[in-house]
Amino acid sequence: MNSSSYLVLMHYPTVDRAGKVITSAITALDVHDFSRLARTYGLGGVFVQTNLPKQMELMERLLGHWIGGRGGEANADRKFALECMAFAPTLDDVVAEVSARHGTPPQIAMTSARDVGVIIKSFAETRESLEKSKQPFLLLFGTASGLAPEVVEKCDWVIEPIGTPTDYNHLSVRSAASISVDRLFG
């Protein structure tokens, strides 16, 4: 199941802290961390989604250093990690690409630190349904203050918040993704 599961790092539509819909900026370090995480757990890959072509161009230029350039020559492990990463302008494009690769459309879930009011499965329940499923799987992560409601509606389910011993739950998207992947695919 790991090799047919993908991480999708979403930048639009996300919301800011006031709940307004925005496009968040891509953080270069996220792209590295997500790719290294996906390769370490043997996942199918990472999609970095943004609706801004200029952001994609900039990132492709930066990542060219690691994939086709001197960075990749000096650090083959990083090159290998980043080769599992692709850009996509919309979630629908990601769905189309993964459907084409696997011959069947993916199931979609997201994690959320907040209760977003749709069907919720625990990490254990999610793991169990992935083990039984014959479909590929997309795990969405929102940047900024989270995913806009129209993305939530496209999910088959939402994974429970990462339970912790405190009321404070403000993990970075890098931490949340790492913990979620370890719980689901470790």
Place this chain on the structure above:
Amino acid sequence: MNSSSYLVLMHYPTVDRAGKVITSAITALDVHDFSRLARTYGLGGVFVQTNLPKQMELMERLLGHWIGGRGGEANADRKFALECMAFAPTLDDVVAEVSARHGTPPQIAMTSARDVGVIIKSFAETRESLEKSKQPFLLLFGTASGLAPEVVEKCDWVIEPIGTPTDYNHLSVRSAASISVDRLFG
């Protein structure tokens, strides 16, 4: 046990990919991610260690924005997270500070992606010994290509590598810390 456990993010002595001892540069995002992680799991705090006073000064200036400045006014959750963070020039200073806070010296462990040849405990064994222990606990993380041998010698034990389904194990320090903390303190 969580509130007497500390994360220590080490920048010296670390090694580069050729095994040469270096001081790595502090990554601002690491400081944020580690602080948010420590607060989410109710840990005692985070020590960012570097032997370079100029690096500490620079970081204190940047973090002043979040703790005493406008960033903190706008984002109280981030202010709260970063308030659990302290700088230290050496590991011995961290040990002295934590010993003073708790009236007894800490046990020290590190995680390693490589086999470093000292006593190894699994995550489950580490969790079990922390539950029984009356001492505080330091969990060390190396930046660059890992901690220098002289740091390894100061550890009471090393925690097993984060086992994954692949041979590729090149997680970022942010991912490794997140997964380790979730396994030990979740």
